[in-house]
Amino acid sequence: MLVFRLRKLEMANLAGAVAITLVLRLPPEDVLVRALFAGLLNVLVYLNNDYLDVAIDADAPDKDPAKVAFLRDHMGAAVGAQLVLLLILAAIGWMHSRGLLVVLALGGGICWAYSARLKHTALLDVLAMAAWGVVMPLCGAPLDSALGIALALQLGLMSAVFEPIQTMRDHRADSALGIRTTAVVLGVPSTLRLTRALMLLCALYAALVLHPVAGAIAVVAITMPLRDAERGPEPVERFWTRIKLVYGLAWLAACALCYLGEGSHGWLLSVDGAARLPVGAWR
Numbered sequence: 025m026l027v028f029r030l031r032k033l034e035m036a037n038l039a040g041a042v043a044i045t046l047v048l049r050l051p052p053e054d055v056l057v058r059a060l061f062a063g064l065l066n067v068l069v070y071l072n073n074d075y076l077d078v079a080i081d082a083d084a085p086d087k088d089p090a091k092v093a094f095l096r097d098h099m100g101a102a103v104g105a106q107l108v109l110l111l112i113l114a115a116i117g118w119m120h121s122r123g124l125l126v127v128l129a130l131g132g133g134i135c136w137a138y139s140a141r142l143k144h145t146a147l148l149d150v151l152a153m154a155a156w157g158v159v160m161p162l163c164g165a166p167l168d169s170a171l172g173i174a175l176a177l178q179l180g181l182m183s184a185v186f187e188p189i190q191t192m193r194d195h196r197a198d199s200a201l202g203i204r205t206t207a208v209v210l211g212v213p214s215t216l217r218l219t220r221a222l223m224l225l226c227a228l229y230a231a232l233v234l235h236p237v238a239g240a241i242a243v244v245a246i247t248m249p250l251r252d253a254e255r256g257p258e259p260v261e262r263f264w265t266r267i268k269l270v271y272g273l274a275w276l277a278a279c280a281l282c283y284l285g286e287g288s289h290g291w292l293l294s295v296d297g298a299a300r301l302p303v304g305a306w307r
Contacts, residue, residue, distance in 0.1 A: 036268075037157065038062050040179045040275070041164030044172050047283045048165060048297065057120050061113060062163035065128065068109040069135035069160075075102045076139040123167035131159045146209035150187045150218075157183025170299035174233055174288055178278060181226040182271045185245070188219045189267065192253055193260035212253045220246055223267075230274060233290040238278035245270045 041062040045055040110132070117124035134156045142152040158180030165172025191198070191207035192215050199208045207215040223246045231239020248270070250263040282288050287297040 036272075037160040037179065037183075038066050040161040040176075043275070043279050044161055044164035044175050047175065047279050048169055048172055049283075049286075050164075054120075057116065058124075058164050061116050061120075061124055061127075062160070064109055064113055064116075065131060065160070065163060068106060068113065069132060071102060071109070072106055072132075072136060073139040075099070075106070076136075121166065124163065126167060127159055127162050131156065131163075134159060144203050144205065146204055146206045149191065149205055150184055150222075153187035154180050154184035157181075157186075168300045168302070170301055171282065171287055171295045171297045173301070174295045175278070175282070178226075178230060178234060178238075178275070181222070181229055182275070185219060185222045185226055185267065185271070186264070188215045188222070189260060189264045191215060192219075193257045193264065195254075196256065216250060216253065226271075230278060231290060232292045233295070234278040234288045235281040235285075236291055237281060238274045239290075241274040241277055242271060 038059075042055070042059050045058050050058070110128075113128050114125065117128055134152055138149070138152040138156060142148045158176050161176045161179045162172070165176060167173075188206050191205040192212050195205065195207035195212060195215075198205050206218070210218070223242075227239050227243035227246070229239075230242045245267050248263060248266050250259065252259045253263075278288075282297070287299075288295040
């Protein structure tokens with residue numbers, strides 16, 4: 025499962041969480057614990073997603089039938105593994121940082137709702153993934169860190185861009201299965217327009233809140249062409265890969281500039297790396 029997700033670049037929030045810990049200059053032991061927590065949380069949520077989707081995945085052409093069959097034959101073990109992971113994560117959060125318990129509850133809850141219902145509901149699939157994209161990287165930040173919150177919000181906006189692209193990639197298969205995602209309900213052309221609007225919002229946020237250079241890189245995504253999206257998943261997959269590359273560069277630039285400046289320096293808002301929000305009990 026993990027290898028499959030990593031190959032598809034679907035665990036980028038883990039790298040995002042670690043990047044936030046480095047930008048915030050957290051102590052090495054804090055970085056290690058938060059990275060471990062983020063890794064285990066990803067295992068939990070993706071296992072839960074595959075568990076809930078096992079019936080759908082059995083008919084999906086892009087899934088490994090042997091792996092799907094193995095999970096279907098070991099559903100009880102999958103439930104047990106999720107409970108063990110949940111207990112381990114709760115123990116880490118309780119001992120290390122109560123803020124991690126908030127991330128566990130929100131991140132796990134959003135993922136469960138997304139997998140069980142929201143990813144089959146037009147527009148709510150995008151909103152849920154945007155929220156998940158904010159919460160999961162917060163593994164890497166004390167919840168009273170203004171800069172950490174600002175960086176996580178940027179990742180949430182990037183996730184909001186990725187979700188409609190994913191629904192465009194899968195729209196033919198989802199339509200055949202009766203799954204009403206954003207692309208199935210709105211159609212590919214309208215979903216692409218929504219994606220472009222979200223790209224603009226993402227670039228504006230980067231420029232206004234984090235750093236103009238990050239915003240200038242992110243705006244390149246809007247210029248990326250997408251042709252023949254309705255013919256199959258391959259053109260959309262290539263488009264998605266290019267967008268991931270652009271946003272990866274924008275994210276690295278934002279992190280580097282925030283780290284060197286010890287805070288963000290957007291056009292309208294500068295966030296001091298030492299600034300704290302009034303929620304210190306949840307560090």
